[in-house]
Amino acid sequence: MHILQLISEWIIVAPFFTGLLLLRDLKIDSKIIFFIVCAAFAPQLATTFLKNIDTTHLNILYNTYTPIEFILFLFLFSTKLKYNVIFYLAGFLVTGATIYLFYTQGIKAKVLFELICLVNLLYVFFIFYYFLKMFRNDAYIFSFKEPFNWYILGLLLYAPCTFFLFADYLNTSANLHHGKSTLWVIHNIFNITLYVTFTIGFIKEQIKIRSI
Secondary structure: OHHHHHHHHHOOHHHHHHHHHHHHHOOHHHHHHHHHHHHHHHHHHHHHHHOOOOHHHHHHHHHHHHHHHHHHHHHHHHHHHOOOHHHHHHHHHHHHHHHHHHHHHOOOOOOOHHHHHHHHHHHHHHHHHHHHHHHOOOOOOOOOOOHHHHHHHHHHHHHHHHHHHHHOHHHHHHHOOOOOOHHHHHHHHHHHHHHHHHHHHHHHHHHHHHHO
8 A cells, every 4th residue: 555655656757757758749738738747746756755744845835736737737628629718717716716725724734625626626527528529529539549538538537536535535634645545545546547648648649740
């Protein structure tokens, strides 16, 4: 269980260095994912070193990362679905929630689980909205040759699990940093899956370019 948690914390190294090596050839979708990986790099690795000694700085890292991640994912989906009123509403919703939570609860006292739940719920909505739009197009063919499909697969697996984990944080918070709860073990598995699919997506991008 400890090994699983350690892998979950360090797996981000794979997409980070893969994306860094292939950065020049990455298209806009993959570059946005790479920027998300870069934003997550510090909080992911800091978890290993700070979870038992300095939760204040760890909380700050995660609380600043969450809205940055959301902005990047919002931009990613908007490039696929064009700018839509849904994205504007989602942006206003998360901005308002972030300001409210930062003001009422601060940025240092704890990880803002409410904000994490909100953005992950919106990710699931974006993905289903994307598929709804795509499958209405008779010419659309789902293929794992497309890097974007790897990215949304990882996110579709990860986001619901994260939502349920942190929605239940009142019952599991004592074990959140020690990997003892069943939900946290599942989260570690899907966190690993998320960054593995990102890595595969970068590699698929390179294969796609070379095949042209």
